[in-house]
Amino acid sequence: MAQLGKLPDEIDTIVLGGVDTHGVLRGKRVPRSQLERLLGHGLPLCDVFWVMHIDESALVPRPADFQGTFPTELTGYPDILAKPDTSTCKIVPWHPRTALMLCDWHELDGSAYALDPRGALKSMIGRSLELGYEPYCALELEFYLLREDSASVLGKLPSQLTPLTERPSTYGLVAASGQEPIGRVIRDLSLEFGLPIEACNPETGPGQFEITLEYRPALQAADDAFLFKTAVKEIAAQHGLLATFMAKPRADWAGNSCHVHFSMRDGDDQPVFYDASAQHGLSSVLRHFAAGSLEAMAELSALFAPTVNSYRRFVPYSWAATTATWGIDNRSTGIRVIAEGPNGTRIEHRRAGGDANPYLAAAGVLAGGLHGIVNAVEPPPLFEGDVYATDTAVVGELPTTLDGALDQLATSAIARERFGDNLIDHFIELKRAEAEAYRQTVTDWEVRRYLEAL
CATH class of the missing domain: 3.30.590.10 (Glutamine synthetase/guanido kinase, catalytic domain)
Incomplete structure (x- = not known):
């Protein structure tokens, strides 16, 4: 595991992502220069992937009587935040100049995202x-x-x-x-x-x-x-x-x-x-x-x-x-x-x-x-x-x-x-x-x- 403060100078790309319901890694690649800002704020992503079929062929509609978090077109699929867990920082040896950090999912107000599988295990x-x-x-x-x-x-x-x-x-x-x-x-x-x-x-x-x-x-x-x-x-x-x-x-x-x-x-x-x-x-x-x-x-x-x-x-x-x-x-x-x-x-x-x-x-x-x-x-x-x-x-x-x-x-x-x-x-x-x-x-x-x- 790489120490966040000791990443080699040549690392210029950071993969920030978390797990969805299906077990797929979702996130973005960001320049290293953006990392400090994102560690504090979190990385915004549209919440639509929480209702995608595994092959992304269609979206699952929110049931009319559903109680709780369930992304829908009725709310315009707003952002949620991927907040990096710095303890998971690793250099990715099969991609040049790349490191990775797993993220936990959060609402924009900072509260834990209800659908996060990693959060459920924690x-x-x-x-x-x-x-x-x-x-x-x-x-x-x-x-x-x-x-x-x-x-x-x-x-x-x-x-x-x-x-x-x-x-x-x-x-x-x-x-x-x-x-x-x-x-x-x-x-x-x-x-x-x-x-x-x-x-x-x-x-x-x-x-x-x-x-x-x-x-x-x-x-x-x-x-x-x-x-x-x-x-x-x-x-x-x-x-x-x-x-x-x-x-x-x-x-x-x-x-x-x-x-x-x-x-x-x-x-x-x-x-x-x-x-x-x-x-x-x-x-x-x-x-x-x-x-x-x-x-x-x-x-x-x-x-x-x-x-x-x-x-x-x-x-x-x-x-x-x-x-x-x-x-x-x-x-x-x-x-x-x-x-x-x-x-x-x-x-x-x-x-x-x-x-x-x-x-x-x-x-x-x-x-x-x-x-x-x-x-x-x-x-x-x-x-x-x-x-x-x-x-x-x-x-x-x-x-x-x-x-x-x-x-x-x-x-x-x-x-x-x-x-x-x-x-x-x-x-x-x-x-x-x-x-x-x-x-x-x-x-x-x-x-x-x-x-x-x-």
């Missing part, structure tokens, strides 16, 4: 600290590299997409050595950018990578994941490739996940998820956290799986969480518990896809966990065996469509208590518009199946 962390626990987090992300660009993908069926390598090679270092030239570029530039890469490996899909990031305080961990996704897409494009974190780019490929690891420390910086005297070393704090996360998993699913495509992942033997279950080192359960002593004991929440907004995914896990701690929720028995082979009548089932997930989110007391009505209602409106756009689309599958036969 608020959730504040509630955890009030309880005496500092949340630590790490995200592991999967993505594909394709021999495509933004023009080529528009003219192809999903089955025609060309991956970086044609054969999958899970952990296969020799077979996947063809990926290493670009893999090394991504790792090296990410490390130079200040992102704490822990490991990188080829994954189950052709041209699919998994990257794990080091454990950090939860806000830094979400920043890391968000910036990594941004970095990979930019670096790949510079090398004639397209990087995607889309949950399921092709039906015959493995999905992209975003597993969220969580643990907590007390005011003395001691881990609180481990108890040597308890079964498996799992403390009561961990048990309550896991129980709350399990209880909230269905109703918060839309935060972890925010697109129509997200739900293509949720099939048996896909490595994706299809049930609100937990188990020791069990990758078929919704929560995998890693019991590795005082400093390594943690939960891995396996519901989120690569398409999730990292801030909302982390905040969603933490919201459920805090619900469990505050209410001393007790978890079900640890699951042993193959969840995928177990009758859903026994283990239950999580939402299988975006519409179903949004219905549960709309009535979730946990979501409304922890995130507030405004952010949740705005999120639901954006995502219902996404689902409706899908319903109105005639797909290639329909044309191939019915056009000639009927």
